[in-house]
Amino acid sequence: MINRKTFYCHYESKAVLFDEIVKDTLDLLMQNLQYEKLDFDNALFSIDLKREIQTILHNVAENRRLFRILFNCSSSYELTMQIERLLQIKIIYKLIDSNPAKAFTEIPQDLLASSVSSVFMRIIKWWINQDVYSEEDAAKIFLKLVSTGFTKSFGFINYEH
Numbered sequence: 001m002i003n004r005k006t007f008y009c010h011y012e013s014k015a016v017l018f019d020e021i022v023k024d025t026l027d028l029l030m031q032n033l034q035y036e037k038l039d040f041d042n043a044l045f046s047i048d049l050k051r052e053i054q055t056i057l058h059n060v061a062e063n064r065r066l067f068r069i070l071f072n073c074s075s076s077y078e079l080t081m082q083i084e085r086l087l088q089i090k091i092i093y094k095l096i097d098s099n100p101a102k103a104f105t106e107i108p109q110d111l112l113a114s115s116v117s118s119v120f121m122r123i124i125k126w127w128i129n130q131d132v133y134s135e136e137d138a139a140k141i142f143l144k145l146v147s148t149g150f151t152k153s154f155g156f157i158n159y160e161h
Contacts, residue, residue: 022079025070026086029059050139052091053120057135060124067128080125084117092116116146 011017060067070079092113120142127138 018075021070022082025063025066025079026082028063029056029083030086030090031059049091050136050143053139053142054135056087057124057127057138060128061135064128067124071125071128080121083124084114084121087117087120088113119145 007017011020070076093109123138123142123145127133133141
């Protein structure tokens with residue numbers, strides 16, 4: 001609701017404004033994380049990991065309207081990809097590295113990190129449009145899907161070879 005000339009005095013283009021909003025949003029999303037300090041023994045099931053996931057969800061909840069707008073705009077793919085990359089760096093690669101059996105996995109680390117961050121983003125996008133589930137509920141859903149896998153979460157038999 002400002003004059004076009006005023007806007008362009010402050011921003012070179014709409015894309016520049018969007019990039020600034022995305023940067024601020026990413027900073028906001030990850031504020032108060034303390035994951036570097038966690039003990040990684042059985043990290044996936046740790047109370048600290050659940051708390052970190054809830055911190056991210058709390059930051060989303062505090063700015064739910066902003067996230068709804070950003071995730072529904074035409075440039076939401078870029079925001080989603082940036083959040084996924086940040087999640088991978090801040091949390092997921094640290095989880096993978098903490099796994100003593102990682103040398104025996106048949107799944108490449110980058111694919112695993114990408115898959116887990118993608119699931120988390122999908123849960124965030126779903127959750128911000130719900131008014132039923134708490135931050136704790138959404139964190140539990142995410143951890144259940146990641147820790148047991150989709151087939152086991154839905155009661156199907158796990159693939160074994």
